[in-house]
Amino acid sequence: xxxxxxxxxxxxxxxxxxxxxxxxxxxxxxxxxxxxxxxxxxxxxxxxxxxxxxxxxxxxxxxxxxxxxxxxxxxxxxxxxxxxxxxxxxxxxxxxxxxxxxxxxxxxxxxxxxxxxxxxxxxxxxxxxxxxxxxxxxxxxxxxxxxxxxxxxxxxxxxxxxxxxxxxxxxxxxxxxxxxxxxxxxxxxxxxxxxxxxxxxxxxxxxxxxxxxxxxxxxxxxxxxxxxxxxxxxxxxxxxxxxxxxxxxxxxxxxxxxxxxxxxxxxxxxxxxxxxxxxxxxxxxxxxxxxxxxx
Numbered sequence: 001x002x003x004x005x006x007x008x009x010x011x012x013x014x015x016x017x018x019x020x021x022x023x024x025x026x027x028x029x030x031x032x033x034x035x036x037x038x039x040x041x042x043x044x045x046x047x048x049x050x051x052x053x054x055x056x057x058x059x060x061x062x063x064x065x066x067x068x069x070x071x072x073x074x075x076x077x078x079x080x081x082x083x084x085x086x087x088x089x090x091x092x093x094x095x096x097x098x099x100x101x102x103x104x105x106x107x108x109x110x111x112x113x114x115x116x117x118x119x120x121x122x123x124x125x126x127x128x129x130x131x132x133x134x135x136x137x138x139x140x141x142x143x144x145x146x147x148x149x150x151x152x153x154x155x156x157x158x159x160x161x162x163x164x165x166x167x168x169x170x171x172x173x174x175x176x177x178x179x180x181x182x183x184x185x186x187x188x189x190x191x192x193x194x195x196x197x198x199x200x201x202x203x204x205x206x207x208x209x210x211x212x213x214x215x216x217x218x219x220x221x222x223x224x225x226x227x228x229x230x231x232x233x234x235x236x237x238x239x240x241x242x243x244x245x246x247x248x249x250x251x252x253x254x255x256x257x258x259x260x261x262x263x264x265x266x267x268x269x270x271x272x273x274x275x276x277x278x279x280x281x282x283x284x285x286x287x288x289x290x291x292x293x294x295x
Contacts, residue, residue, distance in 0.1 A: 008137045009130075010083045017131070023067030023077040031067060032081065034060025035088050047099035049106070049164050061103070069111040072187055074119035078111060079131050082138040089145070098156050102168060105145060109171025112139065113182035118292035139175065146172040150242060154255055166190045166261045169249060176242055180289045188288075190264055195272050196291030199279035203291055204272075207284075209264045226273050227284055229266035245269075 011017050013029045022028070034056060046053040053059055068078050085108055092100035127135075149157070150172060160168060167186065174182035184193055191210035196203050207223065230246060237251035246269040253261045272287050273280040 008083045008086055008141065009134050010087065011080045011131070017080060018077070021076040021080050021131075023064075023075045023081075024070035024073070025067055028064060028067045028077045028081060031060045031063040032084055035064065036084070042100065044099075047097075047103060049103070049167075065107045065111065069107070069114060072114050072119075072183070074114040074116075076127075078115065079127055079135045082108070082112075082142075083134045086138045086141045089142070093145075098153075101145075102157075102160075105142065105149070105175075106164075106168050106171040108142060109146070109174040109182065110167065110186050112142075113170070113174040113179045113186060116180050116183055116292070118180075118183075143175045143177070146175040147242060150248070150252060151240065154252065157256055162258045162260065165253065165256055165258050169252065169261075173245065173249065178245055180292070181245055181285060183292075184285060184288045185268070190261060193268065193284060193288035194291045195282075195284050195287035196294045197272075197274040197277060197279055197287070198282065198290065200274060200277040201294075202274055202276040203294075204275070207267075209267055223267070226275050227267050227270045228273070229263075229270040230283075232266065234262070 013033065018027045018029050037057065040057040042053075042055055042057050045051055046055055046058045053062055064081070068075055068081060085104060089101060089104045089108075092104065157165065157168065167190075170182045170185040170190075173185075188194075189210075191208060193207055194203055194205050195207070204226065207227070209223075233247045233250050234254050235251070237248050239251075242248050246265060250262050250265050253259075253265070268285050268288075270284055271280060272282055272284045
């Protein structure tokens with residue numbers, strides 16, 4: 001794929017901006033420098049979600065995501081870091097290294113999902129226009145990559161296990177402009193969400209999908225008393241549109257063989273009935289997003 005985003009500008013690593021726009025532990029430039037070395041040597045076994053890297057490059061790699069995404073909070077260092085991450089990603093894409101591409105996309109997407117109103121609770125100075133412009137261009141760069149994977153490279157994702165696939169998909173979802181949905185999925189580990197009843201103000205903290213969607217169990221009966229699962233949409237995707245999250249993501253996960261996550265999506269996008277006041281009709285996901293700010 002031709003890179004049409006070479007016009008993305010990066011802040012100088014010597015700029016005082018890095019002491020203004022910080023990560024979880026302060027200035028992130030030292031870790032960023034570790035990812036900008038020419039011709040990095042990364043052992044194949046470290047190109048995994050399950051392995052902590054021992055190489056200098058992967059130590060910096062792990063550190064940068066700790067800086068940018070600690071505890072799913074938003075850190076303004078992302079404004080400056082994301083343009084650099086497009087360059088780092090482009091290097092690995094040029095090497096045709098899909099494993100490193102997925103590692104970067106997944107971590108960057110999960111980090112981006114934290115850039116939502118819920119995480120901007122403190123009053124902040126307006127971000128300068130040039131910084132925000134390059135940040136937005138970087139998001140568009142990664143959006144094209146996410147679309148390409150969802151529409152053209154699903155076979156490449158089949159090598160990943162069912163523990164990793166939901167998080168890869170959620171990360172790519174964030175780049176498609178669906179940050180709050182991605183945030184809900186990742187924050188609750190694809191198992192929990194906290195819908196907020198608009199009618200009575202009840203915040204439901206009792207939904208647990210990991211164990212409650214099993215057939216013939218008491219917990220499943222309780223879950224089904226408050227959530228009516230959405231009807232299956234398998235086979236209803238045109239393999240092109242990425243507008244309806246429930247439709248396209250269900251079909252993608254089905255194609256990848258992750259039926260457990262497909263079933264969970266039926267509950268995330270099912271209809272909620274408040275156990276306190278009986279109000280019904282709203283999708284669980286919409287109420288969970290509402291619960292971020294109202295609950």
